[in-house]
Amino acid sequence: MSVKEEVLKALATQPGKDISGSKLAGQCHVTRNAIWKAIQSLRADGYQIEAVTNRGYRLTLSDDTVSEPRITPALTTRWLGQDLRVFPVLDSTNNYLKQLATEGSFHGTAAIADSQLGGKGRRGRGFYSPASSGIYLSVLLRPTDSAEVVSLYTSCTAVAVAQAIEAVAEVSVGIKWVNDLFIQGKKVCGILTEATMDLESGGVDYAIIGIGINVAPMEFPAELQEIATSISNACGQAVSRNRLIAEILNRLEPALEQCSTRSFLEESKRRSIVLGKEITVHRGGDIYPAKAIDINRQGHLVVETSAGLRHLSSGEVSIKMKG
Ligand code: BTN
Numbered sequence: 001m002s003v004k005e006e007v008l009k010a011l012a013t014q015p016g017k018d019i020s021g022s023k024l025a026g027q028c029h030v031t032r033n034a035i036w037k038a039i040q041s042l043r044a045d046g047y048q049i050e051a052v053t054n055r056g057y058r059l060t061l062s063d064d065t066v067s068e069p070r071i072t073p074a075l076t077t078r079w080l081g082q083d084l085r086v087f088p089v090l091d092s093t094n095n096y097l098k099q100l101a102t103e104g105s106f107h108g109t110a111a112i113a114d115s116q117l118g119g120k121g122r123r124g125r126g127f128y129s130p131a132s133s134g135i136y137l138s139v140l141l142r143p144t145d146s147a148e149v150v151s152l153y154t155s156c157t158a159v160a161v162a163q164a165i166e167a168v169a170e171v172s173v174g175i176k177w178v179n180d181l182f183i184q185g186k187k188v189c190g191i192l193t194e195a196t197m198d199l200e201s202g203g204v205d206y207a208i209i210g211i212g213i214n215v216a217p218m219e220f221p222a223e224l225q226e227i228a229t230s231i232s233n234a235c236g237q238a239v240s241r242n243r244l245i246a247e248i249l250n251r252l253e254p255a256l257e258q259c260s261t262r263s264f265l266e267e268s269k270r271r272s273i274v275l276g277k278e279i280t281v282h283r284g285g286d287i288y289p290a291k292a293i294d295i296n297r298q299g300h301l302v303v304e305t306s307a308g309l310r311h312l313s314s315g316e317v318s319i320k321m322k323g
Helices: 003-013 021-028 032-044 068-074 093-102 153-168 231-235 241-257 264-271
Strands: 049-052 056-059 084-090 110-116 134-141 174-176 180-183 186-197 204-214 278-283 286-295 301-305 308-312 317-321
Touching: 003 021, 003 032, 003 056, 003 068, 021 032, 021 056, 032 049, 068 084, 068 241, 084 093, 093 110, 093 134, 093 186, 093 204, 134 241, 153 174, 153 180, 153 186, 153 204, 153 241, 153 264, 174 264, 180 231, 186 231, 204 231, 204 241, 264 286, 278 301, 278 308
Parallel strands: 084 110
Antiparallel strands: 049 056, 110 134, 134 204, 174 180, 180 186, 186 204, 278 286, 278 317, 286 301, 301 308
């Protein structure tokens, strides 16, 4: 661990409390001047660190810069996020983990970026990922589950993330099949799962679940203003991104372990903002009206159309709500 990382870890474990320069120097086995340089470098990275004469340094409590030392102490997981990599900026956390996967990284590795330059959404769309505002989190899995169960991971994750958001903010979170979370009629979170098959075994080699959440008060570009919101915009509360990340990982680990039992399906249906509604289905060039009536054990959306019942798989279709 570098001196800078050691200093950050020491300050982050006692946020809001002063730690003297000489104590930090002793802990890190370096001079006070080296501590001062590390503090300058952390400030340049955006950390708000106050220097109080004769008392030392403190990390300002309101500072919610995402960082590994602020997440790890709150983790109760056994394997998810035990290797946790946090960056000020990445192209895409999903792409970063894809690269790690090809280099042999382990089941449960997680990557977080404060901002993304090329955040990816479903169907080739982008995901708005400005700095200091959202959570851009991906996890790498090497599943022993069948491909059929892996295809349920997005729905299973949606339930875990909805629970995590409700644990940190006074809001109620709905799920728009299959990968979007909504608060007060607007999208706050999108999930993108990408998987690679092992052709020899016919199983899944690795899967990456990417979760993007709008958290802090945010101004959206014109094209998103009517359809997107953030947790803070919706509830007027400040929400700690570090705490929410830990809540998500703590809920996601058991959710994925139990995914094959489909026990999440009941809650997924209860939270659905689509079931019972008239929708428009887009499948390739085909567009038709339907009524959403169920989500089955394969995670397919069952819809009623003029031609009878259809079972829609998330890979093939997108749906739009009417009205
Ligand atoms: C969607 O809304 O269509 C899915 C959005 C998924 C966005 C997340 S942000 C973290 C991860 N990295 C990406 O590039 N995309 C996902």
